[in-house]
Amino acid sequence: xxxxxxxxxxxxxxxxxxxxxxxxxxxxxxxxxxxxxxxxxxxxxxxxxxxxxxxxxxxxxxxxxxxxxxxxxxxxxxxxxxxxxxxxxxxxxxxxxxxxxxxxxxxxxxxxxxxxxxxxxxxxxxxxxxxxxxxxxxxxxxxxxxxxxx
Numbered sequence: 001x002x003x004x005x006x007x008x009x010x011x012x013x014x015x016x017x018x019x020x021x022x023x024x025x026x027x028x029x030x031x032x033x034x035x036x037x038x039x040x041x042x043x044x045x046x047x048x049x050x051x052x053x054x055x056x057x058x059x060x061x062x063x064x065x066x067x068x069x070x071x072x073x074x075x076x077x078x079x080x081x082x083x084x085x086x087x088x089x090x091x092x093x094x095x096x097x098x099x100x101x102x103x104x105x106x107x108x109x110x111x112x113x114x115x116x117x118x119x120x121x122x123x124x125x126x127x128x129x130x131x132x133x134x135x136x137x138x139x140x141x142x143x144x145x146x147x148x149x150x
Contacts, residue, residue: 077143085127
């Protein structure tokens with residue numbers, strides 16, 4: 001594989017990552033902005049500190065505050081396992097695609113693409129096996145029942 005092709009693949013990967021980071025950051029900023037505006041409107045409607053305290057101690061207030069948190073992230077075992085499975089599937093798919101491209105290439109390109117596809121496929125298989133092991137351990141320890149709907 002020529003150095004131009006390696007440069008192109010690396011450059012494309014870097015640009016893709018930068019675009020993903022920018023879009024993800026913009027999305028998070030918009031989400032936090034909307035949640036903050038909504039929370040401010042809710043607090044404005046609660047006139048006194050007594051009303052606010054009564055609201056927070058009620059079941060409805062407790063549920064509302066849990067729903068309106070700005071950034072909860074992936075906290076439950078199912079969420080983390082699902083992210084690992086999704087990433088593993090992406091790596092497997094990319095690895096298989098590179099493997100098929102390597103099968104059509106000749107010379108040095110074939111060798112380099114075969115090595116890269118083997119690495120990416122190994123990462124995908126490793127993530128999938130890790131997800132399966134994590135699921136088994138979490139289920140064995142009863143972590144899914146402890147977190148309810150997570």
